[in-house]
Amino acid sequence: MLVQDEVMGLRDPEQASTRTAPTGLEAGATLNDAVRDLITTYHDLNTTKPDILREEPSPLEFMRYVARNRPFVIKNGATGWKARQKWNASYLKEVMQGQTVNVSLTPHGNADSVISLPSSGSIFVKPYERSEDFSSVLDAIVAQTHSPSPSPKEGPRQPIRYAQTQNDNLRDEYTSLFADVPASIPFARVALGQGPDAVNFWLGSAASVTALHKDNYENIYVQILGRKHFVLLPPVDAPCVNERSVLAGTYAPRRRDHAAEGAEDAETEKLVIQIDEPATYVPFATWDPDVPSVNATPYSKYAQPMRVALDEGDMLYLPALWYHKVSQSCNDEGLCCAVNYWYDLDFGGGFWSTAGFVRTVGLLSAQDGEH
Template sequence: MQAYTALLRNYQELNSNTINELQKEDEQPSPLEFMRHVARNRPFVGRGAARAWPAVRKWNIAYLKQRMAGRKVNIAVTPLGNADAPIEWIHDGGVVSKGGGGGGGGGGGYIFVQPSETIQPFSAFVDGLMNGMREGEPVAYAQSQNDNLRNEYLCLFPDVMSGIDWARIALQREPEAINLWIGTEKSTTALHKDNYENIYVQIIGQKHFVLLPPIEGPCVNETVMPQGVYEQVMGEGGQNVWNIKKLDQAEPIPVAIWDPDNPGQRASKYSALSCPLRVTLNPGDMLYLPSTWYHKVTQTCGPEGICVAVNYWLESPGHSYVQH
């Protein structure tokens, strides 16, 4: 523990506990400047860097519904807005329930839960978000993460950039995926990491990021757990209730169970050493989130009751992360 503590403290002394912001409003980095951030494996924010995008200037509910008229989309549905997240569970015969929610005495622990998915008209999905979804109703989120902006949302694609030029030139790669995210403050993203360089652009509302560098991996208390998926089943009174179906064919995966916003819970012996970085993106802001950085995301809606963002995933160049 002493060796890791010394290593982490040294890293934290050499690197700021705030996220670097480009010096000028609306500024975008050159490919060389971007590559310096990639080489150091450090994030940055460009305030207003996407302000001139048609999406930032034009998108509102009326416009989105008009462009998406007659189209159906894939929607993630969860009871609490906690898709792709670890929860405590009780296991009984292939079906699991949230800890304390029944399920018998068949064992327990943590399980990584994916959302239920449904196909519905885009207009109905957005109307539900705008109306705030009544208390107790499932939480809906457009978060398919499968290059959806170049597929099911293709009619909106001309309003964003087909690529981020300075990232494409620096990494010599086109985006692996370009994703659209539409939801409300009821949807949250648990602490996790991705193996892609991520350029995140806020369109409507705000996104609030909590970021941890890869060196803080021992702080997040990664725990190997099975995978499951939310499903609605018929309860004793004939009403629909939420259960979790364990995916027996899916390999167990390591998942962070420590939450930097609740530091006293699920902590490892190193969690107290963590120094999370925090940043809020406003419409038109752009965040570079390096590969393998842990991040947790919450959101605040815009005036019409929705939050919209776009992200670009690019394959990591496989560089070694050297700090200077």
């Protein structure tokens, strides 16, 4: 607005010209400095420990955590569930008797992860999947826990099995077990105004590790048997994880014919990586917070991972877009079993677009550093 108001104390017109707004950064600061400041300020203001609750939150209390995008653990939150009271090896085999399930097989327990090739380069590798009798899968998982790793002379061990189909499997192939858990988590259903998009069943051994990744879901994770170990990074740490586009492949069995040796059928020799056709590149985090010096970005050193251990009966709220790496410890039977509820992220408002902006700026500034 142009006005004719009298101005007192103005020494010259140049004095009234606008200036660049202060950033809080030092003079001459760059985009890299702004990204660093974003990460360090977040960690200065937020603890690396989750809130520990002794009872379920109300829907309003839960919504406050969703709004802040911060995790919490409910100690013994699922103690009263039938699953906690009933599930063990014999019960699971009895209820699932005669049923086949989809199982993931990998040579190292490394489904959906980035592997480095000896010659250089990396591949994002997915597991080999096939249908097997549930009882056989459970027995194989127990054997993975109690059998020592073979020596080089003994050759490769049997593939690592993990029941981990993240496709609402507890309401599908594991529907016989669904009655033992709530159909939804009441405080989440009321607060979010929706039921779960998926309810998943997980059964594996300590040999399986889930690589660092993120999901577009509000996640309620419930430990039934054994123990889970989470390494968590908030969305603001996206510039730390060194996301790259990685060539995709899938484990597949290489078979050899033993007819000359008297074998009646082809026998699986080992799992090998088959590059996907057509060639596909998958964006994936390549930095591991447990091996921080490898594949680090200039920002990785500013990350402050949150480490969470879930005991039997504990519940974890894992907010949408948090990066998480997951390992596990088995119970005395050799099993680790969990259930999780995925509630779809609300893509309205500013959170989704802001998180995407942070990721993009981090990628661009890292590219500038490479050049």
